[in-house]
Amino acid sequence: MEKRSAELFERGKRHIPGGVNSPVRAYGAVGRTPRFIRSAKGARITDEDGNEMIDYVCSWGPGILGSAHPRVIRAVQKACGDGLTFGAPTEKEVELAEMISELVPSMEVSRLVNSGTEAVMSAIRAARGYTGRDKIIKFRGCYHGHADGLLVKAGSAALTTSVPDSAGVPDSVAENTLIADFNDEVSVAELFLANSGKIAAVIVEPVPANMGVVLPKWPFLTFLRDITNRNGTLLIFDEVITGFRLGLGGAQEYYKIRPDLTTLGKIVGGGMPLGAYGGRREIMNMVSPAGPVYQAGTLSGNPIAVTAGLETLRILKEDPEIYTRLEYRAKMLAEAAVEAGGDSISVNRLGSLMSIFFRSGGVNDYEQAAGSDTKAYADYFGYMLDHGIYLAPSQFEAMFVSDAHTEEDILKTCEVMQSYLQTI
Numbered sequence: 196m197e198k199r200s201a202e203l204f205e206r207g208k209r210h211i212p213g214g215v216n217s218p219v220r221a222y223g224a225v226g227r228t229p230r231f232i233r234s235a236k237g238a239r240i241t242d243e244d245g246n247e248m249i250d251y252v253c254s255w256g257p258g259i260l261g262s263a264h265p266r267v268i269r270a271v272q273k274a275c276g277d278g279l280t281f282g283a284p285t286e287k288e289v290e291l292a293e294m295i296s297e298l299v300p301s302m303e304v305s306r307l308v309n310s311g312t313e314a315v316m317s318a319i320r321a322a323r324g325y326t327g328r329d330k331i332i333k334f335r336g337c338y339h340g341h342a343d344g345l346l347v348k349a350g351s352a353a354l355t356t357s358v359p360d361s362a363g364v365p366d367s368v369a370e371n372t373l374i375a376d377f378n379d380e381v382s383v384a385e386l387f388l389a390n391s392g393k394i395a396a397v398i399v400e401p402v403p404a405n406m407g408v409v410l411p412k413w414p415f416l417t418f419l420r421d422i423t424n425r426n427g428t429l430l431i432f433d434e435v436i437t438g439f440r441l442g443l444g445g446a447q448e449y450y451k452i453r454p455d456l457t458t459l460g461k462i463v464g465g466g467m468p469l470g471a472y473g474g475r476r477e478i479m480n481m482v483s484p485a486g487p488v489y490q491a492g493t494l495s496g497n498p499i500a501v502t503a504g505l506e507t508l509r510i511l512k513e514d515p516e517i518y519t520r521l522e523y524r525a526k527m528l529a530e531a532a533v534e535a536g537g538d539s540i541s542v543n544r545l546g547s548l549m550s551i552f553f554r555s556g557g558v559n560d561y562e563q564a565a566g567s568d569t570k571a572y573a574d575y576f577g578y579m580l581d582h583g584i585y586l587a588p589s590q591f592e593a594m595f596v597s598d599a600h601t602e603e604d605i606l607k608t609c610e611v612m613q614s615y616l617q618t619i
């Protein structure tokens with residue numbers, strides 16, 4: 196039953212572009228009616244028709260503790276009583292900056308913003324300000340939010356030209372973004388050769404999770420650290436998804452690589468709109484009012500968002516066993532998928548991040564991810580949805596496991612998943 200969702204979608208389309216406030220929510224890639232959500236608690240999400248589902252979207256990553264964790268809700272309710280916004284510094288912002296630099300030591304100094312997009316946009320500005328250079332390198336299939344300079348794809352002469360990947364992005368902006376291939380060292384080296392002394396930063400999702408989950412092949416990230424060091428270029432890890440998910444110290448702790456700048460979002464806000472960027476002190480001290488790189492925000496460091504983020508990080512820090520549980524449960528899901536799907540699928544997983552690609556032979560880069568059978572994914576998605584399992588409505592989004600998923604939830608999910616995958 197999706198009667199009320201269908202009605203709301205039609206009503207929404209009259210005054211909201213495509214009926215939704217972020218495109219993937221419209222279920223365009225899976226040909227279904229988007230579920231309008233009434234509430235979510237723990238690992239359960241309930242739509243407006245009263246369907247209760249096991250949630251593996253987790254709001255696209257923030258929900259590492261599941262929805263509405265009682266401690267986070269209590270902290271937020273208390274903070275609301277003290278006022279929603281002051282536009283002035285607060286003690287909790289200082290505490291959050293201290294907590295971030297304790298858990299992610301490369302982030303010696305950090306600035307709070309309102310989203311992952313803003314964090315990335317601002318980190319790039321800081322990198323350009325610090326290096327005095329304009330060009331950046333990004334990787335095909337990595338997503339870094341919707342700032343102009345990041346909605347860019349390779350042109351036909353990939354080495355020299357980049358073109359907008361969205362209407363409304365000027366060519367003149369796209370020109371400064373060079374496109375390389377993830378896990379392909381040669382593609383990066385060639386861009387450095389052709390643009391010697393001009394590259395301010397390389398930005399990368401250390402574990403890409405926006406083309407589905409793709410794992411870095413050793414020593415790709417080490418190679419990026421070395422080539423950026425040799426060229427006076429900054430290395431930016433976009434850890435908006437991986438931060439506090441692959442462990443308290445994110446992907447940089449897992450792979451033992453210290454980037455110059457890091458961007459955070461999703462988990463750092465504990466379910467509220469919050470992002471952060473930070474890194475080496477001398478770079479971050481370029482940011483206004485300490486330095487000449489302007490960046491500001493009326494609601495930046497908003498006390499409610501900071502409270503939700505801080506309480507979430509405290510819970511994660513107090514109970515590191517959370518990551519052991521996440522690993523164990525996600526592993527059960529991945530193994531069940533492989534067992535039932537065999538060679539028809541490729542499963543990538545790291546910690547509680549995973550993807551089932553509908554193609555055989557493994558997925559290690561954008562080309563292979565893009566070669567997946569998206570119709571097959573849509574069919575799988577629909578079956579899971581109809582059996583109470585709420586997955587991302589796109590082959591190219593990750594499946595997120597939270598600490599609220601019980602072993603029973605996982606077993607039920609494995610059962611439904613296997614009953615589908617056995618038939619393909």
Ligand SMILES: *Cc1c(COP(=O)(O)O)cnc(C)c1O
Binds near residue numbers: 310340400405435461
């Ligand atoms: C989600 C995401 C962003 C953008 O964050 P928003 O809060 O949606 O603006 C940036 N980078 C990565 C890696 C993301 O997954």
